[in-house]
Amino acid sequence: xxxxxxxxxxxxxxxxxxxxxxxxxxxxxxxxxxxxxxxxxxxxxxxxxxxxxxxxxxxxxxxxxxxxxxxxxxxxxxxxxxxxxxxxxxxxxxxxxxxxxxxxxxxxxxxxxxxxxxxxxxxxxxxxxxxxxxxxxxxxxxxxxxxxxxxxxxxxxxxxxxxxxxxxxxxxxxxxxxxxxxxxxxxxxxxxxxxxxxxxxxxxxxxxxxxxxxxxxxxxxxxxxxxxxxxxxxxxxxxxxxxxxxxxxxxxxxxxxxxxxxxxxxxxxxxxxxxxxxxxxxxxxxxxxxxxxxxxxxxxxxxxxxxxxxxxxxxxxxxxxxxxxxxxxxxxxxxxxxxxxxxxxxxxxxxxxxxxxxxxxxxxxxxxxxxxxxxxxxxxxxxxxxxxxxxxxxxxxxxxxxxxxxxxxxxxxxxxxxxxxxxxxxxxxxxxxxxxxxxxxxxxxxxxxxxxxxxxxxxxxxxxxxxxxxxxxxxxxxxxxxxxxxxxxxxxxxxxxxxxxxxxxxxxxxxxxxxxxxxxxxxxxxxxxxxxxxxxxxxxxxxxxxxxxxxxxxxxxxxxxxxxxxxxxxxxxxxxxxxxxxxxxxxxxxxxxxxxxxxxxxxxxxxxxxxxxxxxxxxxxxxxxxxxxxxxxxxxxxxxxxxxxxxxxxxxxxxxxxxxxxxxxxxxxxxxxxxxxxxxxxxxxxxxxxxxxxxxxxxxxxxxxxxxxxxxxxxxxxxxxxxxxxxxxxxxxxxxxxxxxxxxxxxxxxxxxxxxxxxxxxxxxxxxxxxxxxxxxxxxxxxxxxxxxxxxxxxxxxxxxxxxxxxxxxxxxxxxxxxxxxxxxxxxxxxxxxxxxxxxxxxxxxxxxxxxxxxxxxxxxxxxxxxxxxxxxxxxxxxx
Numbered sequence: 001x002x003x004x005x006x007x008x009x010x011x012x013x014x015x016x017x018x019x020x021x022x023x024x025x026x027x028x029x030x031x032x033x034x035x036x037x038x039x040x041x042x043x044x045x046x047x048x049x050x051x052x053x054x055x056x057x058x059x060x061x062x063x064x065x066x067x068x069x070x071x072x073x074x075x076x077x078x079x080x081x082x083x084x085x086x087x088x089x090x091x092x093x094x095x096x097x098x099x100x101x102x103x104x105x106x107x108x109x110x111x112x113x114x115x116x117x118x119x120x121x122x123x124x125x126x127x128x129x130x131x132x133x134x135x136x137x138x139x140x141x142x143x144x145x146x147x148x149x150x151x152x153x154x155x156x157x158x159x160x161x162x163x164x165x166x167x168x169x170x171x172x173x174x175x176x177x178x179x180x181x182x183x184x185x186x187x188x189x190x191x192x193x194x195x196x197x198x199x200x201x202x203x204x205x206x207x208x209x210x211x212x213x214x215x216x217x218x219x220x221x222x223x224x225x226x227x228x229x230x231x232x233x234x235x236x237x238x239x240x241x242x243x244x245x246x247x248x249x250x251x252x253x254x255x256x257x258x259x260x261x262x263x264x265x266x267x268x269x270x271x272x273x274x275x276x277x278x279x280x281x282x283x284x285x286x287x288x289x290x291x292x293x294x295x296x297x298x299x300x301x302x303x304x305x306x307x308x309x310x311x312x313x314x315x316x317x318x319x320x321x322x323x324x325x326x327x328x329x330x331x332x333x334x335x336x337x338x339x340x341x342x343x344x345x346x347x348x349x350x351x352x353x354x355x356x357x358x359x360x361x362x363x364x365x366x367x368x369x370x371x372x373x374x375x376x377x378x379x380x381x382x383x384x385x386x387x388x389x390x391x392x393x394x395x396x397x398x399x400x401x402x403x404x405x406x407x408x409x410x411x412x413x414x415x416x417x418x419x420x421x422x423x424x425x426x427x428x429x430x431x432x433x434x435x436x437x438x439x440x441x442x443x444x445x446x447x448x449x450x451x452x453x454x455x456x457x458x459x460x461x462x463x464x465x466x467x468x469x470x471x472x473x474x475x476x477x478x479x480x481x482x483x484x485x486x487x488x489x490x491x492x493x494x495x496x497x498x499x500x501x502x503x504x505x506x507x508x509x510x511x512x513x514x515x516x517x518x519x520x521x522x523x524x525x526x527x528x529x530x531x532x533x534x535x536x537x538x539x540x541x542x543x544x545x546x547x548x549x550x551x552x553x554x555x556x557x558x559x560x561x562x563x564x565x566x567x568x569x570x571x572x573x574x575x576x577x578x579x580x581x582x583x584x585x586x587x588x589x590x591x592x593x594x595x596x597x598x599x600x601x602x603x604x605x606x607x608x609x610x611x612x613x614x615x616x617x618x619x620x621x622x623x624x625x626x627x628x629x630x631x632x633x634x635x636x637x638x639x640x641x642x643x644x645x646x647x648x649x650x651x652x653x654x655x656x657x658x659x660x661x662x663x664x665x666x667x668x669x670x671x672x673x674x675x676x677x678x679x680x681x682x683x684x685x686x687x688x689x690x691x692x693x694x695x696x697x698x699x700x701x702x703x704x705x706x707x708x709x710x711x712x713x714x715x716x717x718x719x720x721x722x723x724x725x726x727x728x729x730x731x732x733x734x735x736x737x738x739x740x741x742x743x744x745x746x747x748x749x750x751x752x753x754x755x756x757x758x759x760x761x762x763x764x765x766x767x768x769x770x771x772x773x774x775x776x777x778x779x780x781x782x783x784x785x786x787x788x789x790x791x792x793x794x795x796x797x798x799x800x801x802x803x804x805x806x807x808x809x810x811x812x813x814x815x816x817x818x819x820x821x822x823x824x825x826x827x828x829x830x831x832x833x834x835x836x837x838x839x840x841x842x843x844x845x846x847x848x849x850x851x852x853x854x855x856x857x858x859x860x861x862x863x864x865x866x867x868x869x870x871x872x873x874x875x876x877x878x879x880x
Contacts, residue, residue, distance in 0.1 A: 428490050470486075519538070654667070806832075
């Protein structure tokens, strides 16, 4: 349009140029111009006037006319030049004038009026937080040309910003305010009238008979009604008031109550939408309409359509009405396969799992053919065997009444071989550390399962942001190969532990300082230039920890793990050492007794291939020495002397959890056995005649532990899913000789938060939220514990992973095997919050209410929470 306007204005501009020239002294050689007879001129010179910021030479080049050119005036050259200058969007006026002529030589001036440029932008009467958000979204920098189009863009950005917040009638006025004493500079005042926040009051449906409207509303994940309780509709309050005035009997009033109390009826009049927004967003609404149709399709209504929908305001409330034509319900009839040569139709039928007479379900069909999250689908069957170029297309070949015949056409294509595997984004971690975790090896056949497994192994390293990780296959059908790129983003993964907790049982406040370097490099320890701030990148783990409360308690721990001993196989090697000292003090602050523990362990772990490669086996050789000196105040079985604990521990585990920080799916199952030599059978001593110091000089026992943990996503939002976590834990300490009985060492301590408790005798500390430590001071040889926990994510980015929990938990201890009763449990329920910061690890708290506490007589809800409830702290790690 602008170009056509330029064409129309050319004669005017040219005439104005000549009028201006007629008022000036004219060169004696100037020719008389006849506009009815255009003439050809040679351009003798070009000037540019009226510009403040732009380079004249560049403008002349943009015009397309140069010195020495021969052009017709008036003619196409001038009109094209005007159009090119207008198209830059930088001017409010463009003219090309002839300043003088000498014979057939013409001199031109390009007269321009520049658009104003931005000096600053302000948002009067707008909150600072909103102004900052808008400034970031608008991204209009100082010095940029202010055009009408840019102002329209700004207004649309602002309106969309407030519409997403529920202000559907937001208005925007943009004023250009000249900057004093500045040429062609303006400030933009962006004046915003938000209006009233409008929420979705009601969503109603027409034509819905075969499905539940409550289910349809649930399928609308991002379009929700606001909180409401329509008591008048539920109980017909107006009728009840009238009845009270007329003194009608109660029985008659009850007849006027709502005719049904079904959930379907209540869903129309009650909406307790506390945890989701009721703002209207056009894009989300369109997506939710598609979800409604997808739900109908999954129920067999393949012809279901939304025939009309209305979004309207009613007394400042937004209401939505959706009309649906459900159509008829369909069923699968005959399903045949075409083009399959690798797998038989019987095998494909087994994977598909759809039979004649089943309700027609488009979603189920798509899932069984392509990318089932559980891995059981036709596409995965082929792709795990290298058929990356595989394609499957279901076609409806016949519709007879309410039955549908399908022909599923398969193009198997050639097997794809992995050509190159590229790793990008690892700025700190050495490439071989990542590459050794991959199951996608150049030269191997492509496998989708190997791709997913490789992604999981990289995530479990803990060195990269799992939310930004990308695995990109790049197929080359012509060569029958595929390149795979792993695009990674490093994240801070070393951890600092600074904590303080109450040790309980007279132990006082215990402070902890610990550092864990999870991507350490011991081979670079003495190399120059590798400390930044520590040598890193080889995937090793170094942990140092000090815990103390002064003279009473001190503990020092150090451990080192090499996950790939030798560098060729995933055989882990771990070495650790620790020293603890606990002292009893009298009233004069003098030491009256001591317990000193020194220990070390060596561990070797291997990754198994059978039953599958999620299994690992680990063996640990442990030695502890306990030295007791007048250790009388703890009621421990030994007061003086020393005890030795030499044990071998075996751990068989299967871990298929998809990622370490916020797992979505998978399981972690572990069975361990820790044994000592049966000294009492080997030395031939009569233990009935020995003192306790002699009995426990060398400790003997066998200790069993079993843990099973499952993670299941409850929503389909892969980025922010609600996850169910279920855990079962058992512990059993056995003995070889009944004359010795249960070892006083290596028992279980149940209760508390697992943080502030201090282990003295090699005890396993098992947290039980809502309770203090419930085991006696001697510990217990048996325990079990069960947990069910819902996790709700708020943020899963690399800077901070934040989620809340709602849990129920139960556990108990038992002093003998005869006392064991898995149904006699201390029950608790509560809420919690977790924040994972890369530098500090896991931080959080839980508040649990112990229902089986003996809290005495309590009256009032506040007293109940105080007596039966307990806060637990999580610092640095998730308690056992």
